[in-house]
Amino acid sequence: MSSIKISGLNKYYGALHVLRSLDLTIGAGEGVVLLGANGCGKSTLMKCLNGLERPQSGTISIDDKDVTSAKGKQLRSIRRDVGVVFQQFNLVENLSVFQNVLYGAMGQRPGGLLTVWNSLAPNTTREKAMHCLERVRMADKAGYRCRDLSGGQQQRVAIARMLMQNPKVILADEPVASLDPKAGREVMDLLWEVVTEHKMTVFCSLHQLDLAKNYADRIVGMKAGRIVLDTQQVNADNESLAELYQGDTRVDSASNGYGLPGVGTGMQEEPA
Ligand SMILES: Nc1ncnc2c1ncn2[C@@H]1O[C@H](COP(=O)(O)OP(=O)(O)O)[C@@H](O)[C@H]1O
Ligand SMILES: [Mg+2]
Numbered sequence: 001m002s003s004i005k006i007s008g009l010n011k012y013y014g015a016l017h018v019l020r021s022l023d024l025t026i027g028a029g030e031g032v033v034l035l036g037a038n039g040c041g042k043s044t045l046m047k048c049l050n051g052l053e054r055p056q057s058g059t060i061s062i063d064d065k066d067v068t069s070a071k072g073k074q075l076r077s078i079r080r081d082v083g084v085v086f087q088q089f090n091l092v093e094n095l096s097v098f099q100n101v102l103y104g105a106m107g108q109r110p111g112g113l114l115t116v117w118n119s120l121a122p123n124t125t126r127e128k129a130m131h132c133l134e135r136v137r138m139a140d141k142a143g144y145r146c147r148d149l150s151g152g153q154q155q156r157v158a159i160a161r162m163l164m165q166n167p168k169v170i171l172a173d174e175p176v177a178s179l180d181p182k183a184g185r186e187v188m189d190l191l192w193e194v195v196t197e198h199k200m201t202v203f204c205s206l207h208q209l210d211l212a213k214n215y216a217d218r219i220v221g222m223k224a225g226r227i228v229l230d231t232q233q234v235n236a237d238n239e240s241l242a243e244l245y246q247g248d249t250r251v252d253s254a255s256n257g258y259g260l261p262g263v264g265t266g267m268q269e270e271p272a
Helices: 042-049 072-080 097-103 114-120 123-135 151-165 181-197 209-215 238-243
Strands: 002-013 016-027 031-035 057-062 082-086 169-173 201-206 218-223 226-232
Touching (some): 031 209, 072 082, 082 151, 097 151, 123 151, 218 238
Parallel strands (some): 031 218
Antiparallel strands (some): 002 016, 002 057, 218 226
16 A cells, blocks of 8 residues: 555646656655755645645545545545644744644644634543643643744644644655754654654655655655655665756756746745
């Protein structure tokens, strides 16, 4: 059984061909790191996997459920099994650590019912939230507002929120890109410990080679919208990894078939 199966995936933003015929299968319980330079399409791929963006062609299934055609109730049901961790944490900064973790049990985005939920949440749910906070060593900060925490602490809270949801598959999009190297390693250690404990499947984008080598079972490399490398971590050689960052790495560079770099995409990232 495969946890994630992508086939013939193409995604365009206007004229910009971002994901270029991707095929990828990730088995249940595998820990796969996605490497690639800025602008090669990693986040777009993650968003397609989560149903936040629709590809123009191709299919994606998660646990044999078709993400690309799912809508409404079906899509929400798939998303309940998919935990996400973002570069920018995506916590509600004004709410407490504890409240943010309770959200994980709601299986949806925070809404108007939040305060009601917070006071009505069953004891078992509240206990589970505390347990998740203990797991990430943040129980002593349960009452803190998220905006008063360091980046590394916020990402640990985001991991607790993800655990609360009890997902089978984790998508992490550059979860340590906003952290200093020490906090980044702590967060990666913790993330990998919890996914291993719970036998979750993890697909995690990074742009640090050294981290990829420390944690991944398997490394998938993207360059300019294509998968150009797929290897067991132990077989990954420095040369082919370094190659991911050389030459035309971005999908929006002229030589990658995009006529006017930076025009018409609506947004630009800083070059690597
Ligand atoms: N919503 C969007 N609208 C238009 N272009 C986008 C959008 N999101 C990303 N892009 C473009 O798609 C390309 C790939 O971006 P992205 O997937 O964010 O790459 P990465 O995560 O590898 O840095 C970039 O050229 C970026 O400007
Ligand atoms: Mg990105």
